Amino acid sequence: MYRISPNKLIKLPVRKALNEQRKFWDIVIGELGSVDCIYTNKKLIIGDYAVEHFLPYAFVSHDLMWNLIPADRSFNNSKSDKLPPLEYYFEPYFKLQTSALEIIKFKAPKHRFLEDFLTIVPDITLFDHQRVYEQIQPMVTIARNNGFEFLNIK
Secondary structure (H helix, E strand, C coil): CEEECCCCEEECCCCCCCHHHHHHHHHHHHHHCCEECCCCCCEEECCECEEEECCCHHHHCCCCHHHEEEECHHHHHHHCCCECCHHHHHHHHHHHHHHHHHHHHHHCCCCHHHHHHHHCCCCHHHCCHHHHHHHHHHHHHHHHHCCCCECCCC
């Protein structure tokens, strides 16, 4: 698959299955019983959710846990590589990620995916609202400036 940018045709990277990342979220959902999809508010349970890239994979080209959240399967299929408007989705994204970090630090403190968060914060204990927003917001701006569209709010 290819994406057209203003100056060139870009070959999209081959995506891997997110089976290992799903296990991370299964621990979180198992501990909480369910989580709400940040986009649809649908209750998500183990085995009935998609692992969704908050910022499009076509932009970030990685599967780091700070960018992955559980989401309603049907919504995930329709989101494609649209950007989430942060004024609507950052707060629920951040709360979900914070809960996940707390649970994984307690249930599996040596989980290898905890290291993924170190790409946006220097220490997991510094995963706070302002610091994370200051990392994600410029990425959204860059993606938008490079032709990615925002998700329509219904």
